[in-house]
Amino acid sequence: MKNNFPAYVVRKEEQGGVKAAMEQLTKEDLPNGDVTLQVQYSSVNFKDGLATTEKGGVVREYPIVPGIDLAGIVEESVSGRFAPGDRVISTGFEPGVSHFGGYSQYARLRSEWLVSLPHGLSEKEAMAIGTAGFTAALSVDALLRAGVTPEMGNILVTGATGGVGSMAVAILSKLGFEVTASTGKKDQQEQLLRNLGASHVISREEADAPAKGAMGKQLWSGIIDPAAGPALAERLKQIQYGGAVAVSGLTGGAAFESTVFPFILRGIQLIGIDSVYCPMERRERIWKLLGGEWKPDRALELGIQEISWAQLPQTLETILKGGAVGRTVVNTMSVTPAE
Missing domain, CATH: 3.40.50.720 (NAD(P)-binding Rossmann-like Domain)
Incomplete structure (x- = not known):
């Protein structure tokens, strides 16, 4: 794991309002959890856009790393459910709202929020599907x-x-x-x-x-x-x-x-329909279908835009204005302006 890694952080400002910007975080900055993973992809959702605004109404505490969806590879785990090298996805629950989410090259999460990446899907495809x-x-x-x-x-x-x-x-x-x-x-x-x-x-x-x-x-x-x-x-x-x-x-x-x-x-x-706290048994069943007979092939082929860190602020602004079409994924391993 890198000593320093990029993340898109939203902080409350002393004079009022919030500010979102790229920062360099360390392992010690990550919140508690029993699984640490290297994030490969995240996605852009309306809720993520709201997280970057003062009156968005979705963030429960600051600072926050938005990104309610993420997919990556487990690097460290003290959970009995996952081991280093496992490929996992997270949608819903607390990430991006009250726990650091997917707009970061590394994330530390609770294992009960994670689902194994289904057969038939890559990390990019899983995030194109996302929440x-x-x-x-x-x-x-x-x-x-x-x-x-x-x-x-x-x-x-x-x-x-x-x-x-x-x-x-x-x-x-x-x-x-x-x-x-x-x-x-x-x-x-x-x-x-x-x-x-x-x-x-x-x-x-x-x-x-x-x-x-x-x-x-x-x-x-x-x-x-x-x-x-x-x-x-x-x-x-x-x-x-x-x-x-x-x-x-x-x-x-x-x-x-x-x-x-x-x-x-x-x-x-x-x-x-509630996708945030959907029970794990149903969650795993639906993700298996999405990797198999329900895989939205046409949407994955036609309606997916991949962006880098540099494009993230503008993309979040666009989705808040109702200008988004299809799905947008963030390549969290892309080179950042700071690098």
Whole structure:
């Protein structure tokens, strides 16, 4: 392990506000944990962008190294679960929020936060999937467990050019579902979404259009919705009998107002998706699927951007402004400006 290594650190400033900058850390700077690993790749998520802002609402204590996702190779371990040389990934739990995360060449974590890198995935591919792809897979799994099948008809994916949405389109398509992708970037990104596997691409306005009356036409057998917001109430009216909606985010807003009619007249299900504290048994099962029959090949081939440390600040700013498309991974072994 290097005596000094680069990390992207966010600190609270004495005069108020926060400052994010590249720093050189040492082994002693790392927080407690029973596994130390060399980070190979991390990824860029909306939550990571929020961690660099004073009012982001995700950081519990400073200083913090953002990066809620990371993949690397174990260097030291006092855990019975992992040994030096093991290839592991971490998504969710505390890293990047209250524990130093993936924007560092080395990390020390608790073994119960780690999953063995599945067969069929490289560290880069795992981070391209990351929390976004894991959340998408949990959403697909929820629809399947609710009884939604390809034979039932069309699935709507909102926010389809984002991380969760693009991965969901690729996974659903691979499993044989007919997918309608909704996006606020229809003119610029329709071809990308079709290449990911979408059968139809519609604008955000079309997907959010109010349904007339207490119930609407039965348009969707299921919805994967990382957007939510007030339009969720309209989408609930358009689920066909026995369908389901998996909600995983709130980019469209945290609140919505609905009636009970879709639930008691059509027997639909509204399912919340939590990827942060998902139980380990389910977590390991989903990651194995992502390395195997659910591997989002099209998304990994088409929608992945790799960046270096020097590009990280601008990339975080872009994702906060809603300009991100697909998935971005950070090569944490790249040469830094300080080097």
